[in-house]
Amino acid sequence: MTPRRDPGRRPPSWVVEFGKYSSLGIEFAFTFLAFGALGYLADKWAGTYPFLMILGIFLGAAAGFVKLYYSVFPPGKGKGGRKTKGKDSSP
Secondary structure, eight states, rough: OOOOOTTTTTOOOHHHHHHHHHHHHHHHHHHHHHHHHHHOOOOOOOOTTHHHHHHHHHHHHHHHHHHHHHHOOOOBOOOOGBBBOTOOOOO
């Protein structure tokens, strides 16, 4: 049996999907660059080049991966986009 679709709802076009995922990629790259730049500026100020810049790049990578993960897999959504019950909720 095939799943029924809402007759008034069209599937998203490839342009919409492309825009959604390309914006995630741009955010991911910007996070690397922003944290690396902040680390570079902190290094210039503290005179510890390249320690804080490398630390900033790693922090940016971690923040970028977390943002990307939660953008693709939003919390509180189960299989099929339905909200899941919490572990401590009673029936």
